[in-house]
Amino acid sequence: MASMMGVWAFCQSILHIVFPPDFRFAFLKFLHRLFHWFSAYCYYDITEIDGVNTNELYNAVQLYLSASASISGTRLSLTRGLNSSSITFGLSNNDRLVDSYKGAAVEWEHIVTQRQSQSFSWRPLPEERRGFTLRVKKKDKQVILDSYLDFVMEKANEIRRKNQDRLLYTNSRGGSLDSRGHPWESVPFKHPSTFETLAIDPVKKAEIMADLVDFANGESFYGRTGRAWKRGYLLFGPPGTGKSSMIAAMANFLGYDIYDLELTEVNTNSELRKLLMKTSSKSIIVIEDIDCSINLANRNTTGGGAKSGCQRNNYDAASNGIEDDGNSITLSGLLNFTDGLWSCCGSEKIFLFTTNHIEKLDPALLRSGRMDMHIHMSYCSFPALKILLKNYLGFQEDELQKDLLVELEGVIDEAEMTPADISEVLIKKRRDKNNAVRELLVELKNRVRRKRGKSRERNGDVIEDEEQEKRALDSPKDGCDQLQETCNKKNEGGNGCDDDDNDDKYD
């Protein structure tokens, strides 16, 4: 190949000296054709810059070859991208690499030449002209063009996702665009929450994980059934039960980016659509506290149906019935956002809404297809508590005293304590893990006592001897009566170890 190129260059220089330009051009063209007729190969150039735009295929090839180049051990260039935690390998200048695909051998050459003179351009071009030349046997041309390049693109995306840290996008600028036309701002997403650290019922956890895996591997299923490749999850439950932690765990599990959509920053339905259009595939689009973001309860249902019935501005319709003139966001806009035609631009997207008050949401928002899975994030259950004890204190189940476990199991459900509150107790006392568990037990018992007292008050009963109940709940063995007394005293002074505001909301 190199010698052929040498001959080619030699011919060009001879022609340059001997013949006039017109003839020279025609002759060179002829020679070029001749050269290709007799060659068993065809060549494809993939330049770094296509006109003034960056050629995506060039970057993809570079990344794709980085996986093979690391093995072949030729001269390599090393790169570490922005937001990336790992180093990728690349072909050095004018180096070659052989790859094979479906039995066809291909050769990649990385060609770097100096840019001669800077022609006029709206943006400065790099001094070097870079590109890849792909050499393919003529008989393999079809298979390479049909699927190899798609394969390269796909692999490159995979590598990029693996190397790059998750990104967390926000629309804090509202709908306005930055200089590159993007409405989203991003920061590296480093939330450490995973399904392992998430304290929820293991059966529920396994179900959610299986659902996510089915979704991520479901391209052919969604194609076959004619459904858009997207899925909606609604997380509901009291504050501190792990809704945001669940979102982070899902993103880390699937390796997806998160788009945290601040609905109150979006002014119109069309702004909402633009934001959606600028989200990438393999991402989770989150609207937290959906009930607080938009007045969903006061939907005007003049047409009866979910979509036809909400052609009005929610805020206005609720207050003065002004028709939606497209200047504010409506429930129909939101419904279209989640399952209208636009929702499928760029596939493999998860829509995730959270709320503390599911009862406030419009049924149209909850139906399957929009929110396919409703996940109740509940107060800490006994199986979830065991996960917290393991994660925070390093306790394996068999390490804990049996009677202590029985006591914990006896009060945990009735105490209705959130995982956030439990983890606070465990964090504070984690230096002495046995003491931490005892302290937690006291806290749980206090909550149960207060709950029972409250419900009696509500039922109009006379509060009987609280001390008697205290004795019934307390274990004589655990030696933490002192702590409990202190806690009780604080509570009597209105200055308790916790407050019951949340309990009231969810009673």
Ligand SMILES: Nc1ncnc2c1ncn2[C@@H]1O[C@H](COP(=O)(O)OP(=O)(O)OP(=O)(O)O)[C@@H](O)[C@H]1O
């Ligand atoms: N189920 C859980 N498993 C593990 N940790 C949890 C869980 N729930 C809460 N936590 C802990 O409590 C903190 C607060 O939880 P998180 O922000 O996920 O709750 P939330 O349900 O989103 O609350 P809010 O409704 O107020 O947004 C987290 O940082 C996490 O450490």
Ligand SMILES: [Mg+2]
């Ligand atoms: Mg939250």
